[in-house]
Amino acid sequence: MVKRYTSQEYKAADDMIFGKSIYPVKSELGLEVGAGYVTAEVNYAPRPEAGVSKEKLVSEYRRLTTDIMARAVQIGFPAVSLETEHVEQMTNNPSWGGEIAHVQKTILEEYHEEYGIKCGLRHTPGDIRENRDLLALIGPKYDTLMESFEAVAEGGADFLSIETMGGKEVLDYAILRNDIPGLVYSIGCLGSTDMTMIWQDIRKIADKKGRIAAGDTDCAQANTAMFIAGGLLDKNLAHTIAIIARVIAGARTLAGYEAGAQGPGKDCGYENTIVKSITGCPISQEGKTSTCAHADVMGNLVMQCCDLWSNESVEYHGEFGGTSVQCWSETLNYDAALLNVATETGNAKLLRDMLVLSDKYRDPQGYILAYDNAYKIGSAIVKDGNDLYLRSKNAALACVDILNAADSKKLVMSKFEKNALANAKAALDSMTDEADNFMSDSLEKYKAEVAVFRPDDNYKF
Amino acid sequence: MDIDPSKILVRYNVQKEKAQTPEEMAAEMYPSAEPARTIAVAIFEGEEDDVVEALEKALASGADPVKLIDDTLMPGMDIVTKLYDQGVIFLPNVMMSADAMLEGIDLCKEKAGTSAKAKGKIVCHVAEGDVHDIGKTIVAALLRAAGYDVVDLGRDVPVDEVIAAVKKENPMMLTGTALMTTTMYAFKEINDRLLESGIKIPFQCGGGAVNQDFVVTYELGVYGEEAADAAKMADAILSGKGLAQLKEHFHKH
Numbered sequence A: 001m002v003k004r005y006t007s008q009e010y011k012a013a014d015d016m017i018f019g020k021s022i023y024p025v026k027s028e029l030g031l032e033v034g035a036g037y038v039t040a041e042v043n044y045a046p047r048p049e050a051g052v053s054k055e056k057l058v059s060e061y062r063r064l065t066t067d068i069m070a071r072a073v074q075i076g077f078p079a080v081s082l083e084t085e086h087v088e089q090m091t092n093n094p095s096w097g098g099e100i101a102h103v104q105k106t107i108l109e110e111y112h113e114e115y116g117i118k119c120g121l122r123h124t125p126g127d128i129r130e131n132r133d134l135l136a137l138i139g140p141k142y143d144t145l146m147e148s149f150e151a152v153a154e155g156g157a158d159f160l161s162i163e164t165m166g167g168k169e170v171l172d173y174a175i176l177r178n179d180i181p182g183l184v185y186s187i188g189c190l191g192s193t194d195m196t197m198i199w200q201d202i203r204k205i206a207d208k209k210g211r212i213a214a215g216d217t218d219c220a221q222a223n224t225a226m227f228i229a230g231g232l233l234d235k236n237l238a239h240t241i242a243i244i245a246r247v248i249a250g251a252r253t254l255a256g257y258e259a260g261a262q263g264p265g266k267d268c269g270y271e272n273t274i275v276k277s278i279t280g281c282p283i284s285q286e287g288k289t290s291t292c293a294h295a296d297v298m299g300n301l302v303m304q305c306c307d308l309w310s311n312e313s314v315e316y317h318g319e320f321g322g323t324s325v326q327c328w329s330e331t332l333n334y335d336a337a338l339l340n341v342a343t344e345t346g347n348a349k350l351l352r353d354m355l356v357l358s359d360k361y362r363d364p365q366g367y368i369l370a371y372d373n374a375y376k377i378g379s380a381i382v383k384d385g386n387d388l389y390l391r392s393k394n395a396a397l398a399c400v401d402i403l404n405a406a407d408s409k410k411l412v413m414s415k416f417e418k419n420a421l422a423n424a425k426a427a428l429d430s431m432t433d434e435a436d437n438f439m440s441d442s443l444e445k446y447k448a449e450v451a452v453f454r455p456d457d458n459y460k461f
Numbered sequence B: 001m002d003i004d005p006s007k008i009l010v011r012y013n014v015q016k017e018k019a020q021t022p023e024e025m026a027a028e029m030y031p032s033a034e035p036a037r038t039i040a041v042a043i044f045e046g047e048e049d050d051v052v053e054a055l056e057k058a059l060a061s062g063a064d065p066v067k068l069i070d071d072t073l074m075p076g077m078d079i080v081t082k083l084y085d086q087g088v089i090f091l092p093n094v095m096m097s098a099d100a101m102l103e104g105i106d107l108c109k110e111k112a113g114t115s116a117k118a119k120g121k122i123v124c125h126v127a128e129g130d131v132h133d134i135g136k137t138i139v140a141a142l143l144r145a146a147g148y149d150v151v152d153l154g155r156d157v158p159v160d161e162v163i164a165a166v167k168k169e170n171p172m173m174l175t176g177t178a179l180m181t182t183t184m185y186a187f188k189e190i191n192d193r194l195l196e197s198g199i200k201i202p203f204q205c206g207g208g209a210v211n212q213d214f215v216v217t218y219e220l221g222v223y224g225e226e227a228a229d230a231a232k233m234a235d236a237i238l239s240g241k242g243l244a245q246l247k248e249h250f251h252k253h
C-alpha cells in the first residue's frame, strides 16, 4: 500500500517559486534541482536515418551531447541537464538505451571534470506496453521496460522518467464525446492505478542503482486533450474541457510521487504546478522555449514554478546558429539566467507574477494553471487524498468553480466555452460520491462501449 | 499584482463568435416534414434512443428503410456537418450526432436486408510504426457521418496490409495519417506499391508530421490539412473530379 497525500507540502501559494522546491534532488555531477536556481533541460530527437542501427544511434547521441556541452561552456552557463526520450528501439532493446546513457554520461563527466560545469542526465524510456491495437500494461513488455530502466540507470542516467499510458484507451473515446465521467475514470482512476504499480518498481530500480526516480506526466491524456483543443480558433474541443482533463491529471501525476517518484517531474506535465504544491518536489516545465515542438497558450506562465526549463524536443540537424540542440540549449540557458538574476536580486516573485499575468487571461487553461489557482486545485485533490476517484472528481469540480467565479471582464470566455463548462458542471454534480459504485459502473459501461478496453489484462485494481 | 489584459492579448474566438446559438441556427435548418424533423432534432442533440424510436415508429407504419436513410438520417446529419464546417459547433457534438445517426443506419440496414448501399467505400489507416491514431479516428468518424462506408485498418499498419486491404476492398479512396517524421515515409512506399499493381486511387494523407510539400512528392498523394477535408474530397471524387483536380482544389500553395 502506498501512502497518499492528504495535505499540501506548501502552506501558501505565494511560497511557490521557480528554482526552489521543498525537497531538492541532486545528480551525480553536482546538479541540484530545486535548490535555488533554474537549469536548462535540453531535449532532442535523433534524425530518422539514425534509427537504422545501434551504431548510428549511439553516434548521433554522442555528437549531439558533445554539441550541447560545448555550447554550454562557450557561453558560460553554470549548469545544464539533458533529457533523452527514447525512440522505441532504445527501450525495446534495453542494452541500446543503456549504452547511449553511458556514452552521454561519459561526455558529461569529461566536461564536469574539465570545467566543473554541473550536469544532469534524464532518460525516459518509451512506454512500450502496447500491442498494435491493445494496451499491454502488464506482462512481457512490462518486464522489458523494467530492464530498460535498469540498463539506463546502470549506464549513468541520474533521473528516471516515463510518460505512462494507463487509461489512454478509454480517454481516447471519452475525450471525443465530452464525457466528463470518462475523463475522471480514464485519467484519475485507470491512470493512477497503473502509475501506482509502475512507480513502485521504478523506485526500487533507482534505489538499487543509486539513481533518482524522477517523475511522470499525463502526456498521453491531458496533452492529447490540450492538442485536440488546439488554438483559439480550433473547433475540436472546448478549452474548458481540456483544462478539466488537466486538473484530473494533477491527481494522476501525483500518484507517481506517492509510489516513489522524487522529481524533477517531466517537462510536458502542464499539471506540474498543481503537483508541486502538494509534494514540494522539483519540476521541469516547457513553454515559450519549446515552440520547436508544439504550440500552447501559456508559454510564459508555465515558467512560474519550474526548476528545470525544457524545450520538449527538437530534431538534431543544422541551423544557421549551430546545430539545433545548440541553438535551443542556448535559448533555454538564457531564460534560466534571467530567472536566476531575478532570484539573486530579490525580484523572483515580481518576475514570477509578470510571467503569470502575461498568460493568465489568455485562456481558461492558463487561468487555472496560474499558481494561485493551481494551488487551490491542489487543496481540492488532497481533501479526499486517499480516494483516487473522489480526489479526481474534486479537482474537476474545483476547476469548474474557479472558472465560474473568474472576473468575466478579464477572463473572457466564448459562449461555447461557457456552455461546455455548464454541461461539465451538470455532469459532475450528478456523479456519485461512492468510489466503488463509480468504478463498477464505469467498468461495465466502457467494456461495452470501448472495444479495446481490456481491464483484466491491464489493471491491478 | 493584476492587469487589464485587453492590451496584451485578444481572444479572437470570442470576438468571432456568432450572435445566434447553435440550437437557433440548427432550428432554422430542420426540415418541416415528419419524421425527418424529429429525427434531425434527435441527431443534432446526439440522442440515439430518440432516433431509433422515431425510426421504429416510421417503419411500423410502413416507411421504406432505404428511403429513411436517404431522406431523414442523411439530411439530419448534414445539418450537423454544415454547422461544424461553419465553426458553430465542435467535434464532440459531431461525434455524438454521428453515433446516433449510425445507430439509425444500422437499424434501417437490418430492415432493408442487402439493398441499402453507402455512397462509397474508403480505407483509412495510420502509418506503420505510428500509434498516434486520434486524427485518424476523427477522419473515419467524419467520413462515416457523411455516409461513406469506412474500412478502418487501425494504427501502426504495415504497408503490405494496406495494399492487401485496398486490393480486397476496392475503395474509391485511401487515407493515411502520420504524426511522426519517422513514419510518414511509408506513404511513399504505399504509393509505389499501388502504382506497381496498376491501382490509381487518390491517397489522401494528413496528420501532424505530414505537409503538402511532402505529399506532392508521390503521384497518388493528396494533402489534407483538416479531418473535415476527407469527406469533402470524397464528395469531390463522387462528383467526377480526378487526381489533378483534387490536388488543385485541396492543395493550398
Ligand code: B12
Residues within 6 Å of the ligand: A045, A085, A086, A087, A088, A125, A126, A127, A163, A165, A172, A219, A220, A221, A223, A224, A227, A228, A292, A293, A294, A295, A312, A313, B129, B130, B131, B132, B133, B134, B135, B136, B138, B139, B175, B176, B177, B178, B179, B180, B181, B182, B204, B205, B206, B207, B208, B209, B223, B224, B225, B226, B227, B228, B229, B230
Ligand atoms: C497525444 C500524443 C501522443 C499520444 C497518442 C495518443 C493517441 N491515441 O493518438 C501518446 C502518448 C501515445 C504518444 C506517444 C508517442 N509520441 Co506523441 N504526441 C502526441 C501529441 C502531444 C498530440 C498528437 C495529437 O493527438 N494531436 C491531435 C490530433 C487530432 O491531431 P492530428 O492527428 O494531426 O489530426 C488532425 C489533422 O492532422 C487531420 N488529419 C489527421 N489525419 C488525417 C488524414 C487525412 C486524410 C486528412 C484529410 C486529415 C487528417 O485531422 C485532425 C483534426 O483536424 C503530439 C504533439 C504534437 N505537436 O503534435 C506528440 C508527438 C506527435 N509525439 C511524438 C513522439 C516522439 C512520441 C513517442 C515516440 C514518445 C515516446 N518516446 O514514447 C510515442 C510514439 C510511439 C509510436 N511508435 O507512435 C513527437 C513526434 C516527433 C516526430 N518524430 O515527428 C510529437 C510531435 C511530440 C514532440 N514534439 O516531440 N504521443
